[in-house]
Amino acid sequence: GDSVTQMEGPVTLSEEAFLTINCTYTATGYPSLFWYVQYPGEGLQLLLKATKADDKGSNKGFEATYRKETTSFHLEKGSVQVSDSAVYFCALGRNQFYFGTGTSLTVIP
């Protein structure tokens, strides 16, 4: 069945470091792919999405490219800030949503 495998955390980075959070998926057909972010004590917010192969989603300096050949949707940011500290969830949407287990990111000054 459909599933999402996400890089385990926690991840700790210094401010201005490069961020990569790996996400791979298993699905039949053509799912949409999403990254959600959850700040402490809050619900999930959509960060970015891509709906077909080779699409690049981007928002707030974050990017992810829908790679069908490697079944991946890795999240990247060139220079993280303290305010990026949160939990990041990769998700797949086809008949229903499937979420990864989340990756906690802490950015230290």
Added chain:
Amino acid sequence: NAGVTQTPKFRILKIGQSMTLQCTQDMNHNYMYWYRQDPGMGLKLIYYSVGAGITDKGEVPNGYNVSRSTTEDFPLRLELAAPSQTSVYFCASSYAQGRETQYFGPGTRLLVL
């Protein structure tokens, strides 16, 4: 535009008690969902609804019930609360099912003692 709202934010229940978690959305979405989030486990779908009067089970429905009498509201009922239901509960809604973005509420943290 409030989006998806949930009440209460936090609740402590004793084993065997019951309660209703409220969820309301003002985006006129037909699809609504209830998830639970356990530490390190991601989100698991409890129930979902494709429109007023239509609900269906998700991955972990046991111990819960739902109803959908209006487009806006999708309450989740816990009967005979158990410690295994200690979790954070999120309501979400979407314009369409599957490939469309889901919009989440702020969550209800439930502790069953």
